[in-house]
Amino acid sequence: MSAILLLREKRFEVRHGMTIRSAMLALDLEPTAYLPTRDKELLTDDEILRENDEIRLIAIISGGAAVSSEAR
Amino acid sequence: MECRKCGGRASINMRQHKLPLCRDHFIEWIPAQTQRAIESYNMFQFQDRVLVAVSGGKDSLALWDVLTGLGYRADGLYIDLGIESSEYSKQSRARTETFASSNGLTLITVRAADELGVGVPAAAALTRRGRGKSCSVCGLTKRYVMNQVALKNGYDILVTGHNLDDEAATLFGNTLNWQVGYLQRQWPALEARPGFVRKAKPFCRLYERETAAYAFLRSIDYIYQECPYAIGAKSIYHKDILNRMERDRPGAKLSFYLSFLRAKAWMRFAEAQARLEFSACPVCGAPTSADGLCSFCRLKERVHERIGVSERTHSYD
Numbered sequence: 390m391s392a393i394l395l396l397r398e399k400r401f402e403v404r405h406g407m408t409i410r411s412a413m414l415a416l417d418l419e420p421t422a423y424l425p426t427r428d429k430e431l432l433t434d435d436e437i438l439r440e441n442d443e444i445r446l447i448a449i450i451s452g453g454a455a456v457s458s459e460a461r
Numbered sequence: 462m463e464c465r466k467c468g469g470r471a472s473i474n475m476r477q478h479k480l481p482l483c484r485d486h487f488i489e490w491i492p493a494q495t496q497r498a499i500e501s502y503n504m505f506q507f508q509d510r511v512l513v514a515v516s517g518g519k520d521s522l523a524l525w526d527v528l529t530g531l532g533y534r535a536d537g538l539y540i541d542l543g544i545e546s547s548e549y550s551k552q553s554r555a556r557t558e559t560f561a562s563s564n565g566l567t568l569i570t571v572r573a574a575d576e577l578g579v580g581v582p583a584a585a586a587l588t589r590r591g592r593g594k595s596c597s598v599c600g601l602t603k604r605y606v607m608n609q610v611a612l613k614n615g616y617d618i619l620v621t622g623h624n625l626d627d628e629a630a631t632l633f634g635n636t637l638n639w640q641v642g643y644l645q646r647q648w649p650a651l652e653a654r655p656g657f658v659r660k661a662k663p664f665c666r667l668y669e670r671e672t673a674a675y676a677f678l679r680s681i682d683y684i685y686q687e688c689p690y691a692i693g694a695k696s697i698y699h700k701d702i703l704n705r706m707e708r709d710r711p712g713a714k715l716s717f718y719l720s721f722l723r724a725k726a727w728m729r730f731a732e733a734q735a736r737l738e739f740s741a742c743p744v745c746g747a748p749t750s751a752d753g754l755c756s757f758c759r760l761k762e763r764v765h766e767r768i769g770v771s772e773r774t775h776s777y778d
Contacts (some may be wrong), residue, residue: 419704421670421704421708422700422704424473424673424674424677426677430472431484431678432472433462433472435462447677448685449673450701450704
């Protein structure tokens with residue numbers, strides 16, 4: 390009686406019936422930093438999790454090598 | 462949630478614009494917004510030869526895709542940094558080459574090791590500038606090689622895939638430390654100066670989640686894994702803080718960046734840039750504010766001393 394959120398190799402079991410956004414917040418995942426997908430389809434985070442749903446979260450943050458901030 | 466334009470099922474909701482869009486309308490929206498930014502900041506024209514710095518990541522490949530789709534003459538430049546951990550450079554290079562060949566695009570590839578004698582992580586380990594953290598050496602190498610390749614190959618403009626999150630994080634970091642020189646130079650397009658090619662960031666008003674969504678919806682095969690040396694990077698820490706603000710106040714990042722750009726028109730930053738005087742590096746001729754060798758040639762010389770190489774050459778000559 391649950392849904393699954395997948396993030397890289399991690400697997401989180403959450404209650405179905407809540408929104409993806411609520412589930413991410415409950416897991417302390419920043420909703421603005423992930424794209425939720427189901428079966429390679431992009432979803433908005435107000436989507437209600439259905440029983441046995443498998444939602445893959447794509448982490449979007451990149452960076453590290455400073456290029457823009459420094460003198461050219 | 463419904464698409465604002467057609468009423469179909471929305472694939473993404475851009476809270477800062479109160480704009481949910483379906484797949485097809487989002488894929489139209491991104492190039493339209495990019496073109497608006499290009500025009501707003503006078504970045505470049507259709508007849509210009511554009512060099513896109515591509516890393517194999519979502520932003521740069523999405524940018525290359527958008528620019529060619531809009532009809533710009535855009536070639537790619539990939540710099541192989543020699544990051545062996547997790548096969549990062551191998552994987553990112555493969556994705557860049559596949560994207561270029563499957564879209565019939567011209568790609569220039571430069572190996573950092575051909576310049577420095579070793580890859581970026583090894584160069585960082587050999588020098589004080591690296592101090593065990595490669596990002597500074599990586600940034601210096603990329604800036605130097607991008608500029609030189611663009612100039613030597615006659616490109617009118619060098620463009621990078623920096624998105625709004627990158628720009629806001631940079632602005633945040635520079636504001637925390639009141640880096641007035643950097644604040645003064647931060648702008649969507651930088652004019653050419655002697656020894657420096659013109660540069661622009663056409664994605665500077667697009668959120669990172671929008672460029673990621675575009676790459677996903679366009680089925681662009683980009684390198685998903687983070688650079689292994691980016692773990693703990695300050696820029697990512699700053700992005701995280703800004704995203705927390707964005708969660709509570711949609712549009713916070715956009716407002717922070719755009720209000721900065723507007724404020725630049727009247728804020729009186731120190732004229733740090735104007736006071737900088739450049740002379741030619743005695744080895745490579747690139748402009749430098751230092752006495753003697755430019756930063757890159759100093760780095761290179763230090764690395765070469767350590768690995769026992771004596772000649773001073775450039776692989777892209």
